[in-house]
Amino acid sequence: MTSDVRDAPETVEIDQTTARCDxxxxxxxxxxxxxxxxxxxxxCxxxxxxxxxxxGAGGH
Incomplete structure (x- = not known):
């Protein structure tokens, strides 16, 4: 029996309401x-x- 343990997805704090992810x-x-x-x-x-x-952020 193998275990497929993955790290939790990263959380990134940003100062605008649009994010770019690659x-x-x-x-x-x-x-x-x-x-x-x-x-x-x-x-994502x-x-x-x-x-x-x-x-406190909220800009575009």
Missing amino acids: GGGALGHPAVYLNMGSKGWVE PYCDRKFVLKE
Whole structure:
């Protein structure tokens, strides 16, 4: 029996409501721009990296 244990996806604090994610590194994924809207966070559909709005931020 093998265990497929993965690290939790990274959480990145940003100071704007739009995030750009490319997965990082040489083996990332296509760059995507993600809009968090009024939620204050958004997850990348490719790598599950979570982007959260820094406290007090809210610019574009």
